[in-house]
Amino acid sequence: MAAKPRISVIGVGYVGLCTAVGFASKGYSVVCSDVDSGKVSKIKAGIPPFHEPNLPQMLEKSINQGYLTCLVNQTEAAVMETDITYIAVSTPSKEDGSIDLRYIEAVSRDIGKTLRQKNGYHVVLVKSTVVPGTTQNTVKPILEAESKKTCGRDFGLCMNPEFLRQGSAFEDTSNPDRVVIGSFDEKSGDAIERLYRDFYHPKVPRIIRTSLATAELIKYASNAMLATKISFINTIANICEEIPGADVKVVAAAMGLDKRIGPLFLDAGLGYGGSCFPKDVKALIACSKALGYEPELLDSVEDVNHKQPLKAVEFVKQQLGNLEGKNIAILGLAFKPDTDDMREARVIPIINELLKEGAVITAYDPVAISMAKSIFQNKISYADSAIGCLKNADCAIVVTEWEEFKKLSPEDFCINMRHPILIDGRRIYCPEVYSEKLKFTAIGLGK
Ligand SMILES: NC(=O)c1ccc[n+]([C@@H]2O[C@H](COP(=O)([O-])OP(=O)(O)OC[C@H]3O[C@@H](n4cnc5c(N)ncnc54)[C@H](O)[C@@H]3O)[C@@H](O)[C@H]2O)c1
Secondary structure, X not given: OOOOOOEEEEOOOHHHHHHHHHHHOOOOOEEEEEOOHHHHHHHHOOOOOOOOOOHHHHHHHHHHOOOEEEEEOOHHHHHHOOOEEEEOOOOOEOOOOOEOOHHHHHHHHHHHHHHHHOOOOEEEEEOOOOOOOHHHHHHHHHHHHHHOOOXXXXXXEEEOOOOOOOOOHHHHHHOOOEEEEEEOOHHHHHHHHHHHHHHHOOOOOEEEEEOHHHHHHHHHHHHHHHHHHHHHHHHHHHHHOOOOOOEHHHHHHHHHOOOOOOOOOOOOOOOOOOOOHHXXXXXXXXXXXXXXXXXXXXXXXXXXXXHOOHHHHHHHHHHHOOOOOOEEEEXXXXXXXXXXXXXXXXXXXXXXXXXXXXXXXXXXXXXXXXXXXXXXXXXXXXXXXXXXXXXXXXXXXXXOOOHHHHOOOHHXXXXXXXXXXXXXXXOOOOHHHHHHHOEEEEOOEOO
């Protein structure tokens, strides 16, 4: 059997580190590089720089067995020692929502410079989410200019979008629904297909081979579809609230049984956040507009999502009137459970709005408190347990659907709060049970 290709990963955020550890845990030799020296020190010590289930054990094992090394800002060394390079750097939004490619450009320059000195065939793989045309029109020209070599002949170029979900990254990378390989040339596409066939052997997922631009668009279309489902069900939730006796949870459960619709991403709540959906929907809108097409549906998806978190504030005001000096308990800060990521978390506009109204806020999250401190500093207080957060509160809002919040009983709220008023922003409680003992309001529940 041919030797396993050696892999470099540039950028060890969620995607880069999970990709690197995934390969290293299966015996591939992986060299990573990242400009963030703090992140690299932690990784070298076997400590993931973010919360992700199963990652600590797998990272430690990969490092101890010598399959994973991590360097500070040494793209050249990482590329030089390997056969395939993954680009996994961030692709944030610019002010106008369009994609900011500065990290992609910087890393392409570094890779190109190294390819100039490197002998042998090398494949560069874009794993970051980039708008259609980026790999062909931005990455390829930079690689060619810096390497003085020709793409497709002297080195290969592929686009391989990532579909992992934070909080279940390993389950997703070891068992993906599909692998998409966009390739500039046949040879590099074949090399990456071989890599994945070996990696997933014997349970190889469906592999889709396509052009670079189609691969890029598959990622955006997938995220835009999921965001659309969320804004759609939130729209139905908002309609339900105007219909006595209606409940969006029951509506969604029945809809989800329809095979054409499916049950996933039909959870009404306070909207989507995180590092991907908001920025990817914005980037797709900007890209589409730049191409001359007005994507009205996506504009509405965004608009609904922008307004949805403020429903929590509306509910609090309906219950308490003037919020000046009122104690509000916030349960959940992370953008979703099982992560400490607060990028675009829905709690941010909620807390900012409550503070504007003069409310006094105490928040609790099982893992995201230190992240929250860097955002809100001492403008809010932080509790070290859910019960501690509820003490003397005039109203509690569930913002993130952590498992431990689901275990809170109506009595936990009644005993600890000054006024037992509960707003279920994620529909984790049974309305019949909780409204018996509490003043209970929930997204998508008819009055
Ligand atoms: N987070 C997710 O769930 C997810 C899922 C699928 C796709 N993606 C996409 O993958 C890409 C990376 O996302 P992420 O969440 O891992 O980002 P991240 O911000 O967590 O990590 C990116 C890393 O790249 C590093 N970096 C930036 N410039 C660099 C350079 N020139 N050289 C070396 N390192 C550099 C940063 O220091 C950072 O550690 C983005 O395009 C994102 O849209 C993310």
